Amino acid sequence: MRRLTGQCLPERLQLLALLVTVEYVQTPGEFVSGQVRSVREKVDQLAGSVADTVAAEAQQVSTVRSQVGEFIREQRSAARVSLRELARTAGVSNPYLSQVERGLRKPSAEILAAIAKGLEISAETLYEQAGILDRRAGNPDTVAAIRSDDHLSERHKAVLLELYETYVREHATTSPVPVRPPRDHTPQDGEPGDDTTPSKETA
Numbered sequence: 001m002r003r004l005t006g007q008c009l010p011e012r013l014q015l016l017a018l019l020v021t022v023e024y025v026q027t028p029g030e031f032v033s034g035q036v037r038s039v040r041e042k043v044d045q046l047a048g049s050v051a052d053t054v055a056a057e058a059q060q061v062s063t064v065r066s067q068v069g070e071f072i073r074e075q076r077s078a079a080r081v082s083l084r085e086l087a088r089t090a091g092v093s094n095p096y097l098s099q100v101e102r103g104l105r106k107p108s109a110e111i112l113a114a115i116a117k118g119l120e121i122s123a124e125t126l127y128e129q130a131g132i133l134d135r136r137a138g139n140p141d142t143v144a145a146i147r148s149d150d151h152l153s154e155r156h157k158a159v160l161l162e163l164y165e166t167y168v169r170e171h172a173t174t175s176p177v178p179v180r181p182p183r184d185h186t187p188q189d190g191e192p193g194d195d196t197t198p199s200k201e202t203a
Helices: 009-025 028-078 083-090 094-101 109-119 123-129 140-148 154-170
Strands: none
Touching (some): 028 109, 123 140
């Protein structure tokens, strides 16, 4: 058995201390605690991100409500229609219409149509302000056909317009249309119109 010399004894003591330190750091309890702490930090970050997203969406909805309410109030003032009179025409209570104008309530498509009728403006105008209809998207003829269909209620029209707008947005990128060659174009081998291309019958 080798005797420990004075020169190597400190080195072995340092190595032993290092092993004890490593063993202490890697104990199961410390490892689990570290993992739990890491998971909690990630959950907190995710929760903060979700909260920010929800807050942004809520702010956007609140902004739209405020814009609609302000627009209705401006149109009512321009038409010199009192709040009570417009509420009676739209079939809602005075407090409800007041909350709509202040951006505290989101009116349905049916109520928007009734308000538009009381203000003698088109329902599409209020639908556009409320984000239900985007006149820049889709075919105007299709939108007009939906709006002019007497068999549909205002609610059904609003739902169809919203579905149509969603469809148009999702299919905004159309497939490339094949370019028709000019009349004086000479067909190359394999192109349509090339008489030299063998058919299945003659092959």
